[in-house]
Amino acid sequence: MTDKANLQLALEQARSRRDEQLAALQDYLRIPSISTQPQHRDDIYRAAAWLAQFMTDSGLHNARVVETGGHPAVYGEWLENPGAPTVLVYGHYDVQPIDPIELWHHDPFGAEVVGDRIYARGASDNKAQHFSHVEAVRAILDATGSLPLNLKFLIDGEEEIGSPVLPSFVAEHTEMLAADSVIVSDGGMIRPGQPTLNHALRGVADFEVHVSGPARDLHSGSHGGAVHNPAQALAEMISKLHDDQGRVAVPGFYDQVVELTGEERALLAERDYDEAQWREDTGAPAPWGEVGYSILERRTVRPTLEVNGIWGGYTGPGMKTVLPAEAHAKLTTRLVARQDPARIQKLVAEHIMALAPPTVRVTVDTGAASAAAVTAYDGPEVQAAMAAQRAVWGVEPVLNRNGGSLPILATFQEVLGAPFLALPLGLDDNRHAPDEHYGLEYLYKGIETAIRYYYNYAEETKKH
Amino acid sequence: MTDKANLQLALEQARSRRDEQLAALQDYLRIPSISTQPQHRDDIYRAAAWLAQFMTDSGLHNARVVETGGHPAVYGEWLENPGAPTVLVYGHYDVQPIDPIELWHHDPFGAEVVGDRIYARGASDNKAQHFSHVEAVRAILDATGSLPLNLKFLIDGEEEIGSPVLPSFVAEHTEMLAADSVIVSDGGMIRPGQPTLNHALRGVADFEVHVSGPARDLHSGSHGGAVHNPAQALAEMISKLHDDQGRVAVPGFYDQVVELTGEERALLAERDYDEAQWREDTGAPAPWGEVGYSILERRTVRPTLEVNGIWGGYTGPGMKTVLPAEAHAKLTTRLVARQDPARIQKLVAEHIMALAPPTVRVTVDTGAASAAAVTAYDGPEVQAAMAAQRAVWGVEPVLNRNGGSLPILATFQEVLGAPFLALPLGLDDNRHAPDEHYGLEYLYKGIETAIRYYYNYAEETKKH
Numbered sequence: 001m002t003d004k005a006n007l008q009l010a011l012e013q014a015r016s017r018r019d020e021q022l023a024a025l026q027d028y029l030r031i032p033s034i035s036t037q038p039q040h041r042d043d044i045y046r047a048a049a050w051l052a053q054f055m056t057d058s059g060l061h062n063a064r065v066v067e068t069g070g071h072p073a074v075y076g077e078w079l080e081n082p083g084a085p086t087v088l089v090y091g092h093y094d095v096q097p098i099d100p101i102e103l104w105h106h107d108p109f110g111a112e113v114v115g116d117r118i119y120a121r122g123a124s125d126n127k128a129q130h131f132s133h134v135e136a137v138r139a140i141l142d143a144t145g146s147l148p149l150n151l152k153f154l155i156d157g158e159e160e161i162g163s164p165v166l167p168s169f170v171a172e173h174t175e176m177l178a179a180d181s182v183i184v185s186d187g188g189m190i191r192p193g194q195p196t197l198n199h200a201l202r203g204v205a206d207f208e209v210h211v212s213g214p215a216r217d218l219h220s221g222s223h224g225g226a227v228h229n230p231a232q233a234l235a236e237m238i239s240k241l242h243d244d245q246g247r248v249a250v251p252g253f254y255d256q257v258v259e260l261t262g263e264e265r266a267l268l269a270e271r272d273y274d275e276a277q278w279r280e281d282t283g284a285p286a287p288w289g290e291v292g293y294s295i296l297e298r299r300t301v302r303p304t305l306e307v308n309g310i311w312g313g314y315t316g317p318g319m320k321t322v323l324p325a326e327a328h329a330k331l332t333t334r335l336v337a338r339q340d341p342a343r344i345q346k347l348v349a350e351h352i353m354a355l356a357p358p359t360v361r362v363t364v365d366t367g368a369a370s371a372a373a374v375t376a377y378d379g380p381e382v383q384a385a386m387a388a389q390r391a392v393w394g395v396e397p398v399l400n401r402n403g404g405s406l407p408i409l410a411t412f413q414e415v416l417g418a419p420f421l422a423l424p425l426g427l428d429d430n431r432h433a434p435d436e437h438y439g440l441e442y443l444y445k446g447i448e449t450a451i452r453y454y455y456n457y458a459e460e461t462k463k464h
Numbered sequence: 465m466t467d468k469a470n471l472q473l474a475l476e477q478a479r480s481r482r483d484e485q486l487a488a489l490q491d492y493l494r495i496p497s498i499s500t501q502p503q504h505r506d507d508i509y510r511a512a513a514w515l516a517q518f519m520t521d522s523g524l525h526n527a528r529v530v531e532t533g534g535h536p537a538v539y540g541e542w543l544e545n546p547g548a549p550t551v552l553v554y555g556h557y558d559v560q561p562i563d564p565i566e567l568w569h570h571d572p573f574g575a576e577v578v579g580d581r582i583y584a585r586g587a588s589d590n591k592a593q594h595f596s597h598v599e600a601v602r603a604i605l606d607a608t609g610s611l612p613l614n615l616k617f618l619i620d621g622e623e624e625i626g627s628p629v630l631p632s633f634v635a636e637h638t639e640m641l642a643a644d645s646v647i648v649s650d651g652g653m654i655r656p657g658q659p660t661l662n663h664a665l666r667g668v669a670d671f672e673v674h675v676s677g678p679a680r681d682l683h684s685g686s687h688g689g690a691v692h693n694p695a696q697a698l699a700e701m702i703s704k705l706h707d708d709q710g711r712v713a714v715p716g717f718y719d720q721v722v723e724l725t726g727e728e729r730a731l732l733a734e735r736d737y738d739e740a741q742w743r744e745d746t747g748a749p750a751p752w753g754e755v756g757y758s759i760l761e762r763r764t765v766r767p768t769l770e771v772n773g774i775w776g777g778y779t780g781p782g783m784k785t786v787l788p789a790e791a792h793a794k795l796t797t798r799l800v801a802r803q804d805p806a807r808i809q810k811l812v813a814e815h816i817m818a819l820a821p822p823t824v825r826v827t828v829d830t831g832a833a834s835a836a837a838v839t840a841y842d843g844p845e846v847q848a849a850m851a852a853q854r855a856v857w858g859v860e861p862v863l864n865r866n867g868g869s870l871p872i873l874a875t876f877q878e879v880l881g882a883p884f885l886a887l888p889l890g891l892d893d894n895r896h897a898p899d900e901h902y903g904l905e906y907l908y909k910g911i912e913t914a915i916r917y918y919y920n921y922a923e924e925t926k927k928h
Binding site: 035036037038096097099100103160161162187188202204206213214215216217218219220221222223224225226227228229231232234235236238239240241242278281282283284285286287288289290295296298299302303304306307308309310311312313314315316317318319320321322323324325327328329330332334357358359360361367368402403404405428430431432433434435 | 652687
């Protein structure tokens with residue numbers, strides 16, 4: 001059989017299994033594998049075990065739950081094609097928390113199918129996407145008995161908490177994970193029906209700011225006016241994190257940022273992402289951000305500093321005349337190429353401490369940090385992926401920079417020397433928000449895209 | 465029998481009943497009558513019914529739960545002394561919420577006695593304090609068969625939510641509530657063992673600010689940098705509510721504020737409330753507030769604007785890279801004499817709306833509002849109370865202004881024409897905070913203070 005004939009057989013095999021694919025994905029989505037909340041630790045292990053079994057059932061070898069020191073990873077491989085290239089498929093089985101739960105219209109772990117979508121936390125981010133790669137393997141093996149290349153899967157259990165231990169795990173398992181390239185299907189296409197490839201991702205570092213004043217909550221009538229209210233003090237500090245040009249006001253924050261060339265800006269501008277599209281994507285009343293940069297540049301090639309959460313005092317129904325003892329904020333910064341995460345962590349923390357007035361006590365906790373990742377866009381990975389997307393969607397793919405972060409990609413580049421390809425199979429899909437979902441069309445087309453990518457990549461590497 | 469002899473009999477009777485007093489108070493404190501939370505509606509009625517029965521058992525007449533349109537009030541009376549003055553005792557049986565529950569070291573509704581304190585939400589604010597007045601009635605009646613004056617009790621069920629319907633209830637029941645003066649035992653003495661009278665209280669008005677931006681929570685990596693983060697926008701707005709002199713920055717806010725005379729400032733300065741005492745009271749690192757005013761002035765005679773609560777985005781453990789759709793704050797302002805509450809509500813709401821940038825959507829809800837209350841300090845109420853405190857504590861009482869608010873006192877002055885006396889029987893006692901408590905010494909001395917006050921007041925009114 002030629003590869004072309006095998007490809008057709010594999011695609012047909014995949015199409016014949018759609019009911020089973022959907023049912024298996026539902027099983028997987030019903031496991032609430034929230035990595036950031038300790039009460040879901042058992043669910044994390046259940047999800048990992050489910051996935052390892054699913055890999056084995058799909059024909060992968062040596063599929064197993066691998067201890068990492070944090071939440072376990074899941075590994076599987078198929079290495080029976082000597083001489084062909086080896087691709088490492090990265091994904092994550094952990095999911096975001098579900099709050100604010102009251103804004104969901106579907107059970108976050110019900111995996112309910114409504115119309116042409118399946119609703120669940122983790123549906124798009126990231127279970128359906130790496131699931132699609134495993135299903136692609138199954139279809140090819142069932143149809144032809146052999147893959148056109150070698151594959152390794154490493155599915156993370158801590159991506160949503162910044163993969164704190166995975167970099168050292170990768171460094172300690174370079175032989176096990178050695179590959180010619182890494183593929184990750186995460187994030188979303190830029191709009192429905194518009195296949196998208198990402199060749200750049202931002203880095204990320206997170207912080208928690210704690211402001212305390214009085215030793216305990218005080219009666220705001222008895223003490224208001226003479227005590228610096230920690231919620232007010234925190235607000236005052238946060239208001240000084242950006243200047244009136246929308247720039248991050250941390251001294252030195254932009255020192256390592258390389259401005260885009262005119263050519264690079266023109267390439268981005270081709271994306272045709274205008275204010276109308278922005279309004280549709282966000283629902284916000286008017287754009288905001290760094291003066292002198294387009295909306296798309298702000299979202300992708302400029303570093304940012306965001307408030308992810310703020311809390312202090314009484315937040316229940318009605319009034320409570322309390323002068324709160326404490327107020328808190330969670331922040332993250334997104335980094336672009338050349339910005340050193342450790343340096344940025346230090347600069348941001350120092351700036352926050354410099355903003356702290358003597359009337360309150362302030363501490364800053366720094367969390368995980370990772371550098372931005374940028375990959376070449378003229379290698380066999382991009383060519384193979386664009387051809388796959390073109391064939392599946394009948395639309396010319398967009399080569400994109402993405403504002404999100406996949407910290408481990410920087411590690412793969414550095415430690416394994418493997419270029420990455422970020423090939424999203426879904427859409428925005430309310431990732432990190434209520435009513436996360438995944439389109440059934442994207443599920444089935446995603447499996448076909450993965451099948452085609454494996455064949456195309458094996459071909460492309462022969463040329464290069 | 466002379467009144468002096470009767471007084472001694474009543475004090476002895478009260479002292480003989482301490483075990484029963486404590487047990488009855490514990491029963492009362494175990495009812496979680498939180499007025500602001502709908503799930504405690506039944507508890508509100510249980511507390512009201514308990515109190516009406518307790519009044520009846522103590523010898524008051526016509527004791528009953530009275531519908532007001534909101535949570536019910538409890539009324540009781542003893543009017544068998546024609547020719548003697550009539551005092552209306554005001555208090556409230558509703559209590560504050562208990563959060564943050566994790567900071568309590570005692571069951572908030574366990575009424576546990578540890579050492580010389582009883583711990584419960586509502587112990588000091590206000591159950592033990594009006595309970596002490598009812599016990600004073602019981603002791604006098606049990607010992608002597610008759611009170612030296614006429615008494616009415618009106619115990620509110622909505623004080624902690626600003627008594628929204630009580631003003632109209634009072635206006636509609638002027639005959640039932642008619643009195644020569646109003647006494648309220650709420651709030652605390654300025655320090656342990658220092659009996660305190662308050663002749664001025666601040667008014668209060670509350671607000672909720674709602675900031676929204678994107679239609680739903682967004683992924684902060686995908687959209688950060690191009691959307692005005694509602695938590696950041698809220699912080700920026702809050703940071704502009706005060707100027708760098710600690711003054712409220714709302715235009716017109718101080719227009720109606722009457723500056724104290726030199727004499728009044730001197731009287732306040734006599735209180736000898738210094739920074740060391742402030743540190744002990746608050747535990748905060750350094751004083752804050754309006755430049756040009758002493759700590760005590762800031763706390764009592766100057767208007768304020770406080771953040772009581774702030775929330776938005778992800779506030780659970782770990783990180784969540786969300787750009788929140790919404791952020792919220794609860795605010796209250798404290799008003800001083802002459803400031804019109806409705807006008808201040810309007811000015812504050814308008815200022816907040818004027819601060820709202822076009823990149824987010826902002827709404828302001830205004831809640832209840834009440835004027836400040838100030839009463840003469842040379843009438844029979846103050847003389848009777850100071851004599852009572854002097855006799856019980858053996859210490860010269862302090863005549864004070866208090867920064868807190870009892871909105872209904874302005875109504876009593878205006879509608880009933882009755883001066884008020886604010887005679888706190890407890891201490892700060894972590895009112896509105898975790899581990900609220902009440903000292904047993906204050907319970908027993910408070911009952912004696914009430915007994916003495918009734919006899920003294922009957923005497924004083926003969927002189928005036």
